[in-house]
Amino acid sequence: MTYQAGLFNGKRALVSGATQGIGAVIANHLAALGARVTAIGLGKGDGTLGAAVEVKEANVTSAQSLDAALAGIDRLDIVFNCAGIIQRGAEHDLEVFEKVLAVNLTGTMRVCTATRERLKAGGGCIVNTASMLSFFGGGLVPGYAASKGGVAQLTKSLAIAYAADGIRVNAVAPGWIATPLTQALQDDPARAGPILARTPMGRWGTPDDVARAAMFLCTPAAAFMTGVILPVDGGYMVS
Ligand SMILES: NC(=O)C1=CN([C@@H]2O[C@H](COP(=O)(O)OP(=O)(O)OC[C@H]3O[C@@H](n4cnc5c(N)ncnc54)[C@H](O)[C@@H]3O)[C@@H](O)[C@H]2O)C=CC1
Numbered sequence: 421m422t423y424q425a426g427l428f429n430g431k432r433a434l435v436s437g438a439t440q441g442i443g444a445v446i447a448n449h450l451a452a453l454g455a456r457v458t459a460i461g462l463g464k465g466d467g468t469l470g471a472a473v474e475v476k477e478a479n480v481t482s483a484q485s486l487d488a489a490l491a492g493i494d495r496l497d498i499v500f501n502c503a504g505i506i507q508r509g510a511e512h513d514l515e516v517f518e519k520v521l522a523v524n525l526t527g528t529m530r531v532c533t534a535t536r537e538r539l540k541a542g543g544g545c546i547v548n549t550a551s552m553l554s555f556f557g558g559g560l561v562p563g564y565a566a567s568k569g570g571v572a573q574l575t576k577s578l579a580i581a582y583a584a585d586g587i588r589v590n591a592v593a594p595g596w597i598a599t600p601l602t603q604a605l606q607d608d609p610a611r612a613g614p615i616l617a618r619t620p621m622g623r624w625g626t627p628d629d630v631a632r633a634a635m636f637l638c639t640p641a642a643a644f645m646t647g648v649i650l651p652v653d654g655g656y657m658v659s
Pocket residue numbers: 436437438439440441442443460461462463478479480481501502503504505523527549550551552593594595596597598599600601602
């Protein structure tokens with residue numbers, strides 16, 4: 421932890437896609453820094469969420485499911501949108517393509533729309549999760565790449581639309597991060613080798629790397645930042 425204790429004291433946060441991976445680490449960090457955190461995602465969690473985090477099962481593709489998870493939350497200061505899926509090699513199939521878009525892009529929009537009024541009260545902030553595939557393509561993952569390109573554009577558009585409500589909307593664009601989502605790549609030397617070779621910092625990113633950058637966007641230090649897509653990639657995109 422690199423932030424001052426109590427930084428988010430009194431803040432109310434929602435993190436989607438927080439039952440494992442990057443979202444779970446962000447939820448734990450926010451709670452450790454004093455926020456009251458609700459984590460939503462599929463399933464009950466992989467056991468890494470701390471006791472201070474409230475966990476609710478919710479599917480971002482369902483308005484009903486999301487509304488149920490938000491019931492009882494009157495105001496929010498911080499919303500992290502982390503829910504995401506990838507279906508490597510299957511996304512040329514239109515049904516799979518649409519499913520990926522429904523979670524990654526429409527799901528992000530659904531959470532933003534559903535939380536906007538609650539964020540207005542305190543001039544809150546939203547952090548979406550883009551990707552390096554917001555900037556370049558992926559032949560095996562056209563749905564994922566399209567969804568993440570969309571998340572970047574959505575972030576910029578909502579930054580404009582929500583500014584009058586005092587809500588800032590930014591995104592992190594993680595590089596190659598060691599989580600369950602990339603386990604198959606980490607385990608395949610033919611994929612992992614070139615990834616590490618092209619990453620100037622020479623290692624996989626950690627969820628903690630992403631969490632610390634994402635939290636920065638919610639601090640007073642980022643008070644004049646909105647519509648930003650912040651790469652957290654160990655230099656991969658500039659190499
Ligand atoms: N791991 C990586 O290298 C990178 C990840 N990202 C993005 O970061 C975000 C988190 O990814 P990871 O932690 O790596 O993945 P992960 O697979 O470990 O976790 C994904 C989370 O999303 C939740 N989720 C999936 N579908 C959902 C739905 N319909 N409704 C609600 N929750 C749902 C899961 O329950 C889980 O909590 C995703 O948006 C992903 O695209 C972006 C760039 C790189």
